[in-house]
Amino acid sequence: MESNKAMRTIRSMLVGAGVLVGGVAQAAAGYWSGTGPYGGTIYQVIVHPTTPTVIYSSTRGGLFRSVDNAASWQRIESGLAEGGYSYALAQDRDAPNVLWVTDTSTRVSRSLDGGDTWNATGWTLPANQYIQDIQDVAGSIGQVLVLTRSGQLYKSVDNGSSFLPTALTLPADTEVGFLRTHPSNPDEWYVGVSYYGPAAPAAATGQWLYRTIDGGATWTVVVDSTAMGISCWEAADLDFAPGNIRYMLCGATVLRSVDAGATWSARSDQFNIARIRAHPTDADQLYIGLAYAFAPLTDTFMRSNDGGATFSAVGTGLFPNPTYGNEPSINAIALHPSFPVTPRIFLGSESAGLFRSEDAGTTFATAHEGIEAVNIRALHVLPNPAFSGASRRIFAGYGDPFSASPALYLSNNAGTTWSSNNNQLRAYQIRDIEIDPTTVGSTAAALASTVIYASGRSDPAVNSPLRNGGLYKSTDGGTTWTVIDAGLPTLGAPATAYLGTVRTIVLDPRSCASPPPSGVCLSGPLQKVMATATGFTQRQIGVDGISRTVYSHRVVRSVDAGTTWAASDTGLPAPVYGPTQGTAPNEYQNVQELVTPVPLVIAPSDPSIMYLGTYLTSNQVSAPGGTLTLQNGVFKSVDGGLTWAHASGGLPRYAGSVDSALDVLSLAIHPSNPNIVWATLVDLYSSPRQGFIYKTLDGGATWQNVSAGLNTDADIRALVVDGGDPNILYAAGAGTSANPGAVYKSTDGGVNWLSMSVGLPADAALALEIDPFNPSILYAGTNAAVWQIEQVPDEDGDGSPDQVEGNAPNGGDGNGDGTPDAEQGNVGSSIVQLNRAGQSALVAGSFTAQVISGTGVNCNQMVDVQGQIALRFGRDYLPSGENMGLYYAYPQDLVRFELPQCEQAVVDLTFHAPGLDFTESGWSLRMYGPQTPGDANSLGWYPLGVLAQAVDANTWRLTLSANEFGSYRPDGDAILFVGGPAFFDTGLFSDGFED
Numbered sequence: 001m002e003s004n005k006a007m008r009t010i011r012s013m014l015v016g017a018g019v020l021v022g023g024v025a026q027a028a029a030g031y032w033s034g035t036g037p038y039g040g041t042i043y044q045v046i047v048h049p050t051t052p053t054v055i056y057s058s059t060r061g062g063l064f065r066s067v068d069n070a071a072s073w074q075r076i077e078s079g080l081a082e083g084g085y086s087y088a089l090a091q092d093r094d095a096p097n098v099l100w101v102t103d104t105s106t107r108v109s110r111s112l113d114g115g116d117t118w119n120a121t122g123w124t125l126p127a128n129q130y131i132q133d134i135q136d137v138a139g140s141i142g143q144v145l146v147l148t149r150s151g152q153l154y155k156s157v158d159n160g161s162s163f164l165p166t167a168l169t170l171p172a173d174t175e176v177g178f179l180r181t182h183p184s185n186p187d188e189w190y191v192g193v194s195y196y197g198p199a200a201p202a203a204a205t206g207q208w209l210y211r212t213i214d215g216g217a218t219w220t221v222v223v224d225s226t227a228m229g230i231s232c233w234e235a236a237d238l239d240f241a242p243g244n245i246r247y248m249l250c251g252a253t254v255l256r257s258v259d260a261g262a263t264w265s266a267r268s269d270q271f272n273i274a275r276i277r278a279h280p281t282d283a284d285q286l287y288i289g290l291a292y293a294f295a296p297l298t299d300t301f302m303r304s305n306d307g308g309a310t311f312s313a314v315g316t317g318l319f320p321n322p323t324y325g326n327e328p329s330i331n332a333i334a335l336h337p338s339f340p341v342t343p344r345i346f347l348g349s350e351s352a353g354l355f356r357s358e359d360a361g362t363t364f365a366t367a368h369e370g371i372e373a374v375n376i377r378a379l380h381v382l383p384n385p386a387f388s389g390a391s392r393r394i395f396a397g398y399g400d401p402f403s404a405s406p407a408l409y410l411s412n413n414a415g416t417t418w419s420s421n422n423n424q425l426r427a428y429q430i431r432d433i434e435i436d437p438t439t440v441g442s443t444a445a446a447l448a449s450t451v452i453y454a455s456g457r458s459d460p461a462v463n464s465p466l467r468n469g470g471l472y473k474s475t476d477g478g479t480t481w482t483v484i485d486a487g488l489p490t491l492g493a494p495a496t497a498y499l500g501t502v503r504t505i506v507l508d509p510r511s512c513a514s515p516p517p518s519g520v521c522l523s524g525p526l527q528k529v530m531a532t533a534t535g536f537t538q539r540q541i542g543v544d545g546i547s548r549t550v551y552s553h554r555v556v557r558s559v560d561a562g563t564t565w566a567a568s569d570t571g572l573p574a575p576v577y578g579p580t581q582g583t584a585p586n587e588y589q590n591v592q593e594l595v596t597p598v599p600l601v602i603a604p605s606d607p608s609i610m611y612l613g614t615y616l617t618s619n620q621v622s623a624p625g626g627t628l629t630l631q632n633g634v635f636k637s638v639d640g641g642l643t644w645a646h647a648s649g650g651l652p653r654y655a656g657s658v659d660s661a662l663d664v665l666s667l668a669i670h671p672s673n674p675n676i677v678w679a680t681l682v683d684l685y686s687s688p689r690q691g692f693i694y695k696t697l698d699g700g701a702t703w704q705n706v707s708a709g710l711n712t713d714a715d716i717r718a719l720v721v722d723g724g725d726p727n728i729l730y731a732a733g734a735g736t737s738a739n740p741g742a743v744y745k746s747t748d749g750g751v752n753w754l755s756m757s758v759g760l761p762a763d764a765a766l767a768l769e770i771d772p773f774n775p776s777i778l779y780a781g782t783n784a785a786v787w788q789i790e791q792v793p794d795e796d797g798d799g800s801p802d803q804v805e806g807n808a809p810n811g812g813d814g815n816g817d818g819t820p821d822a823e824q825g826n827v828g829s830s831i832v833q834l835n836r837a838g839q840s841a842l843v844a845g846s847f848t849a850q851v852i853s854g855t856g857v858n859c860n861q862m863v864d865v866q867g868q869i870a871l872r873f874g875r876d877y878l879p880s881g882e883n884m885g886l887y888y889a890y891p892q893d894l895v896r897f898e899l900p901q902c903e904q905a906v907v908d909l910t911f912h913a914p915g916l917d918f919t920e921s922g923w924s925l926r927m928y929g930p931q932t933p934g935d936a937n938s939l940g941w942y943p944l945g946v947l948a949q950a951v952d953a954n955t956w957r958l959t960l961s962a963n964e965f966g967s968y969r970p971d972g973d974a975i976l977f978v979g980g981p982a983f984f985d986t987g988l989f990s991d992g993f994e995d
Contacts, residue, residue, distance in 0.1 A: 030794070030801040032759040032780070034787040037396060037409040037418035038073075039353025039366065040373030043087030045334040045346045048114075049096050052337050055346065056099065056115060057354060058089040061373030061784035063101060065115050070346065070356050073370030079118035079874020080109055081737035081939045082762040088134045093183065095141045100160055102131040107937065108146065108160045112882075119874045119882065121160040124937055133179040137215075139186035145216075147179040147191060155216060166216035173197030180238045187215040190261065192235025192248075208235040208250055211261050222257075223250060223264050230266050239286070241278035247286055247308060249273045254288070254308040267308035277333040281340065283307070287314075287361060289330025289347065291403075300327040301347060303361060317364040320352035320406045324426045324465055328352035329403040351398070351405035351428070374409070375399050376781030378454070379769035380433040382477075386444040388773040390414055395421065395478065396786050397430025397454065399766065404428060408454065410478060415779070415788055425481040426466045427456040432505045438512055438524025447477035451525050453562065454481070455502035458533075460491045469497030471505070471531060473562050484562035489536040489553060499553055500534025504600045508607040508640070511559075520604055529558040530568065530641050532597035532612065547588040548577055554597050555612065557641055571637075571644035572597070572614075573630045593618040593630045599667040603674030610637040611677050611700065612644060613664030615684070616654075628654045633661025634679055636700045647700030651681060652692065662692075666719040670726050675699040678706070678729060678750050680716035689715045693731060695750050708857070709753035709900050710744060711974050718768040722775055730778060732765035738929075738936040739968060740976070742864075743768070743780060754797045755863040755898060760787060796821075798828040798897075799864040805829045807846060809912050814848030826851040828865030828897060847911045849897050852957070854905035856973055861901065868894035868978060873928040876941040876982060886984075888926065888941075892916075894980035903962045903973050910955045911981065918950040918981060925956045927979030933963050934970030944979065956981060 041060035048054035055066045057073070063080065064073040081103055092098035097114040106125035109118045125131065129148045137143035142159035151170035154163035168191060170176070177194030191210045196203035206225035212218060225232035232251035239247050246257040248264065252271055255264040272291045279285035284307040290300035299313030318327040332348030339345070343360035346367070356367035377399025387393045392414040398405050408430050410421035436451035451473070458470040469485030485497035508528035512521035535554035541547050557568035576593035595614040603609040616632040633648035651661040662681040670676035675698055682691040691714040694703040707714070714733035722728035727749045735741025741764030744753040757764070760780070767781030776791040793802045805822040808814030808829035814821050821829045829848040847867065851859055870876070870890035877887045892911045899905055909925075917923075925948035931938035944958065947966050951957045960966045960975050968976040 029790040030758070030792040030804070032757070032787045032789045034372055034761075034782070034785050035415050035417075036372065036411075036785050037374050037376075037406075038371050038785065039368045039406070040371065040375065040398075040785075041331070041351055042348030042354050042368070042371070042373065043331055044089045045332045045348045045354065046089060046091050047334050047337060047346065048091075049093065049337045051096075052342070052344075054114070055334075056089060056091070057348065057371060058087050058101065059371055059373035060375065061371070063089070063115070064371050066370075069344075070354065070367035071369065073368065075372075076111075076115035077118070078116065078872050079111075079120075081107075081936055082740075088131055090134045090136050090144060092136050092141060092144070093138050094136075098141070098159065100134055100136075100144055102134050102146070104936070106131055108134070108144075110160050117871065117874050119877060120940060123156070123161060123163055132176055135179045135181045135189075137181055137186050138184050143186070145179060145181065145189070147176060149175055151176045151191070151193075153179070153191065153216065168210065168212075168216065168219050170210070171196070171200040171202040173199035174202065177235055178237060180240075182240055188213050188260065189216060190238050191219075192238060194234040194236075206232055208232055209238070209248060209264075213260075222261055223248065223255065225250060228264070228266065236274055236291075237276045239276050239278045241283040241286065242281060243283060245278070245283040245307075247276050247278050249276050249288070254304075256308055268304075268310060270302070270311060275330050275333050277335060279340070280335065287333055287345070289333055291329050291350075300330055301361065301364075314361045315347075315355075315357070315364055316362065318347070318352075318355060320349075320404050320420065321422045321425065323422075323424050325428065326404045326465065328355075328405070350403045351401035372785040373783075374785045375766070375783040376786050377766050378430050378433045379767045379779050379781050379786065380435055380452075381769055381772055381779070382435060382440065382447075382450070383437060383772040384440045384444075384446060384450070385442050385773070386446070387412075390416075392771070392773070394769075394779065394786070395433050395452070396781065397433055397456075399429055399431055399781075401428045402457070407456065408433075408478075411786075415786055418786075421478050423480045425454075425472060426468050426483055427454070427470070427472060428459070428466065430454050430456045431501060431503045434505050434507055436507060436524055436526050437509070438521050438526055448479075449475065450477040451475050451561075452478050453484075453505050453507070453529060455505040455531055455533075457501045458498045460496060460498045467492070467496035469499050469565075470502040470533065471499075471562065471565070484558075485565065487564035487566055488556065489538070491538075498536055499531075499556065500537070502531050502533040503598050505529065505531045506600050506602050508602055509604050510607050525561055527559055527561050528607075528640075529562050530600055530602070530610070531556050531565075532600050534596055535569075545585060545587060546580060547586075549575070549591050551575060551594065555600070555641065555644075568641045569597075569644065570642065572635065576630055593628060595630050595632050597635075598665055601667045601669040601677070603669055605672050606674045608638055608640045609674040609699070610641050611635070611647070611667055611669065611679075612637070613667050613679060615663035615665065616660055627656040628660035629657065631659040633664050633681070634667070634677075634700055634703075647696075648703070649701055650696075650703040651679070651694055652683075654683070654685070662690075665717050666731075668719045668721040668729060670721065671723045672726070676726075676749075678719060678721070679703070680719050680731065682715050689713055691715045691733060693719070693750060693753070706746075706750040707753070708751065709746075709755070709861075709863075711739075711742070711900065711969060711971055713739065713971065714744075715741070717766045718781075720768045720770055722770055724775055728775075730768050730770070732768050732780060734763050734766070736934075736936060737762050738939055739934045739970060740764070743778070754799075754861070755900065756789070756791070756799065757864050758799050758866045794822075796823055796825040796827075798825055798862040799866060800828045800830040804831065807831070808848060809846075814846070814910065814912065815850045815908075821848065826860040826862060828862050830865050830895075831867050846913075847892065847895055847909060849895055850908045850910070851899065851902075852906040852908055854899065854902050856899070856902035856904070856962075859899055859902035859905050861899070863898050863900060865895075865897045868896045868980075870894050870928075870980060873941070873978075876926065876928075878984065888924075888982035888984045890980050890982055892981055894928065894978055896976075896978045898977070899975040901973055902975050905958075905960050905975060907958045907960065907977075908951065908955050909958065909980075912954070917953040918956060919953060922983050923950065924948075924982050924984075925950075925958070925979060926982040927966060927977065929966075929968050929976075929978055931965060933965075933967055948979075 088102040153168040175195040182188040209223035236249040244260040274291035275289040301315035302311040328349035334346040336344035353368040355364040378397030382393040406420035459466040468483040488497035509520035511528035555569040577589035578592040599613040612635040635644040636647035718732040740762040742755040742757040765780035771777035802822040806812040814829035
C-alpha cells in the first residue's frame with residue numbers, strides 16, 4: 001500500500017502542447033481558448049459581507065468570482081453542469097462561504113468553500129416545475145428557500161439537501177417574479193407575482209404581493225393594485241430599508257411601507273422599473289434601475305432622497321454606446337457592506353456588462369474584465385496583410401441584445417484584448433459583418449478607406465433612438481458607422497425603415513465598376529449588396545375585406561453599395577393563413593405558416609447564382625395531425641437574386657410534408673464551382689433535435705446526406721469552407737451540458753467529419769471564421785465570447801496532437817503495439833490539458849486510450865481524446881460524506897474520448913505513471929456524466945461497476961454502449977465517455993486529500 005501513499009505527491013510535468021505555468025492554464029496550440037470580449041448579460045451580483053473584495057456574479061455566460069474588487073474575474077464552475085446553471089444565486093448570510101446556485105435542470109448545487117467547488121445537493125424539483133428564485137433565511141446556517149415559477153415555495157433546513165413545501169398557495173395560472181427574505185428577521189418573507197393568466201381568479205383584483213411574518217406558516221396579500229387604485233402589471237422587486245420601512249416596485253409605481261410590509265402606499269411613477277435598493281442607513285434614500293428606456297439618452301439608474309416621492313438621474317458613464325442609444329437595462333444593484341462609508345455600488349446590466357461606482361453612484365466605469373458573457377453571432381477578420389500576425393483586427397458582433405449594448409467589438413491584437421467599435425452605430429445587436437475585399441489594400445493607411453457592412457435588428461419603436469432598418473456601413477475601416485436603409489418600407493411617424501432582424505449580408509464579388517473578364521474584382525468598391533431579414537410586416541385588408549399580416553422584403557438588394565434598397569424575394573412562398581376569425585367587417589386571419597430566410601451565399605465564380613436557406617415557423621406541427629405545407633429549405637436564384645425557386649430535392653422533410661424540408665440555418669459554397677453547395681439542416685420540432693449536413697453537386701437539383709461523424713442530434717448553426725482548399729470545411733453544432741456540442745472538421749469535401757472540440761464550451765459555437773493569414777487558426781463565436789484554436793498536426797484525427805502523442809512511453813507508442821499512437825485513430829495518448837473552467841494542476845503522468853473491439857460504422861476512430869481535471873466536475877463525495885470531507889481522490893485525473901460512429905466498444909485505459917496498482921483495494925473506475933444519456937438532471941459521479949474491470953496494475957477495460965449508462969450521448973451510434981480511476985481508503989485519505 002506504500003505505492004498508494006505516494007499518489008499524494010506524484011506530480012511530474014510532461015512537456016507537450018499544453019503548458020501549465022504556476023498552476024495556471026496557458027493557451028496552447030491545438031486547444032480552444034477564449035479571451036473576450038468581456039461583459040454581456042449580468043443577472044446577479046453578490047458582495048461578500050465580511051470580505052467585500054470578493055464578489056460573485058451570475059451571468060449568461062457562466063458563474064464568476066472576483067477577489068480584487070472586480071478588477072478581474074475568474075470562472076468558478078467546478079462541479080456545475082456546464083452551461084446548465086440559471087441566474088438564481090444565493091449566499092448564506094450566517095456562513096458566507098456557503099453558496100447555492102440553481103440550474104436549468106431544476107437542481108440546486110451547493111458550495112462550501114466560497115465557490116471553489118460545487119456539488120449538486122441531490123434534491124430536484126417535481127416534474128414540470130422550474131426554479132424562479134433562491135434565497136437564504138437569516139439567523140441560522142443552512143436554511144434556504146426555493147421558489148418555483150408557478151409559485152410553489154420550498155424550504156430546506158439542511159443546506160439544500162432536502163426541501164419541504166411551505167403553506168404558500170397562489171391562484172392557478174399564476175407566475176411569480178421574486179422571493180425576498182429579511183436580512184435579519186428570519187420570519188419575514190415576500191413573494192411577488194409577475195403574471196396572472198386569464199384563468200387566475202386573482203387577475204381581476206391584482207393581488208401582487210404576498211407576505212409571511214411567521215416563517216411561511218401563513219400568508220397574506222398585502223398589495224392589491226385594484227384596492228389601491230394603481231396600475232400594476234407585475235411585482236418587479238422589493239428591498240428592506242432601516243427600521244420598518246420597505247420599498248417595492250409594482251409596474252411603474254414605487255410603493256412604500258412604514259409598518260414592515262403590512263400596508264403600502266404609492267410614492268411615484270417611473271417607467272418599467274426593474275430593480276430597487278434601499279440605503280442601509282437612510283430610510284428615505286433609495287436607488288432604482290430601469291429595465292429599459294425608449295427616449296434618447298434616457299437615464300436608467302436613478303436616486304431618491306425623499307422616500308421615493310421624486311427621483312433624479314445619477315450614473316454618468318453607463319452608456320455602452322456613447323453616440324446612440326440608452327443607458328443599459330439594469331438587472332442587479334449591489335451595495336458595499338459598509339455603504340455609505342465605502343460608497344461603492346455595482347450595477348449588473350442586461351447586455352452591457354458590469355459597472356462599478358466608487359462615489360455612491362455619481363459616476364460608473366465598467367468592471368467586467370474576465371467575464372465571458374457576450375453572445376457572439378458574427379465574426380470577421382480584416383484580410384489586410386498589414387494587420388496580420390499579432391496585430392490582427394477581428395470584428396465581433398453581439399448577437400441577441402434587445403437593450404443597450406456595445407453591439408460591435410474590435411480586437412487589434414488577434415483577440416488578446418477587445419474594445420467597443422460602435423461610433424455612430426445605431427444598433428443594439430449585430431448579426432453579420434462583411435468586409436469589401438476590394439477596399440482592404442495592403443498597407444496600414446488603407447484602413448482609412450476600407451468598407452465594412454454590418455446587419456442587425458431594426459427598431460420600429462416610435463421613441464427609440466435606434467429607429468432604422470438594421471443595415472449599417474463604415475467607409476473608414478470601422479472607425480465610424482452610418483445607417484443605410486433608404487428605399488425600404490417604413491413604419492410609424494416619423495417614418496422609419498423596418499425589416500425585423502437582418503441576419504445575413506453578402507457582397508457580389510464581381511460588382512465593381514469594371515469587373516475583369518473572369519474572376520472576382522480586384523479593385524472597387526463593390527456595388528451589389530444582398531441581405532436577408534425577417535421582413536417588413538404590415539396588417540392589410542384584402543379585396544375580400546379580411547385583414548391579414550403581409551410579409552415583404554425578406555430578401556433585399558442594393559446595386560449602389562447600400563445607398564438604396566429594393567425587395568428581392570420574388571419566388572419565396574407567401575404565408576399560409578389560418579381560419580377566418582371574427583365577423584364582418586372585423587374579420588381577420590392569423591399567419592399559420594411562414595418561411596424566413598437566414599443564410600445567403602453567392603457563387604464567387606458566377607454571382608448570378610445564389611442560394612438561400614430558410615426556416616419555417618408554424619403552429620401546425622404542435623396540433624394533432626398537423627402537417628406543414630410551405631416550401632422550405634434551400635432556394636436558388638440564377639438571375640442575381642431577382643427571383644427564387646425551390647431547390648431542395650432530396651433534402652429531408654418534416655413528417656408528412658411534401659415540400660417542407662427541414663430548416664436550413666447555414667450554407668457554404670465551393671469557391672470555384674457554383675454547383676457544389678453544403679447545407680446544414682435541423683429539425684427544430686423534434687426532441688432531441690435532429691441535425692444533418694447535406695451536399696449538392698448539381699446546383700440543388702439533388703442533395704446527399706454527408707453527416708458521417710456528426711452526432712445525429714447535431715444542431716449545426718455555422719458552416720464555412722476554406723477558400724484555399726475547398727475540401728476543408730468546418731461546422732459548429734450546439735449542445736447542452738449532458739449532450740455537448742462540437743466544432744467539426746472535414747478534409748474530404750464534407751464526406752466525413754471529425755470533432756475538434758477540446759476545451760470548447762458545451763454549447764459550442766454560433767459563428768465560425770477561418771483566419772485569412774493562417775488557415776490553421778479558427779475563430780468561434782459562442783455565448784461565452786470569442787474562442788480560437790490554432791490547429792497543429794494530428795495525423796490520426798483523434799484530437800490529441802501528434803506532439804502530445806509523441807510524449808507517450810516507448811517513443812510515442814503508448815499501447816506498445818509497434819506503431820506510433822499518432823498514426824492510429826483508435827489509439828489516443830494524452831495528458832491533462834486546458835479545460836472549460838480554466839483550472840489545472842500539474843500532471844500525474846500520461847494515459848493511452850485504445851479501442852480493442854467495437855460494433856458500428858467506424859469504431860476505429862476516436863475523437864477529442866484528452867485529459868480532464870477531476871476537480872472541474874466537483875468533489876466526488878462518498879454517500880453522506882460531504883460534511884465529513886470524505887471523497888474520492890483522482891490521482892490520475894480523468895480521461896475523455898468520443899467514438900462518434902460506434903454502437904458498442906471495448907476500450908482499454910492505460911495510465912503511464914510509476915507506483916500504480918489498480919488491483920489493490922481502494923481503487924475503482926468512476927465516471928462523470930448523465931446517469932441517463934442526454935439528461936442533464938442526472939449529471940453526476942457514478943461507479944461504472946461491471947462496465948470497468950482492472951486488467952492489470954496500470955490498465956482498466958471499459959465496455960460501453962451507445963445511449964446507455966456510461967455515455968453522455970442519447971444517440972444510438974455515438975459514445976462519449978468521461979471518467980477515471982478513483983481511490984478511497986480511510987487509512988490513507990481520511991483527510992479528504994485529493995491530488
